[in-house]
Amino acid sequence: MPMEEQMAKYIVTGGETGEAQIEIKGKIYSSGDTVELTGKQDLWLVEQGHLASTKQATATKGTK
Numbered sequence: 001m002p003m004e005e006q007m008a009k010y011i012v013t014g015g016e017t018g019e020a021q022i023e024i025k026g027k028i029y030s031s032g033d034t035v036e037l038t039g040k041q042d043l044w045l046v047e048q049g050h051l052a053s054t055k056q057a058t059a060t061k062g063t064k
Contacts, residue, residue, distance in 0.1 A: 009035070009036050022051070
């Protein structure tokens with residue numbers, strides 16, 4: 001039985017302006033929206049600062 005691919009959750013940060021939207025698989029997400037990614041094809045959005053891990057965002061909220 002094949003294992004299901006784990007979906008990682010990310011929060012849309014809005015990029016440098018905080019207002020940028022992203023599009024994944026035809027759906028548009030705004031700053032503050034939660035997105036689930038399964039593959040590495042969209043991880044460039046994390047590297048460019050458009051998405052943040054929900055774990056990372058939760059840890060940051062707790063330290064403020």
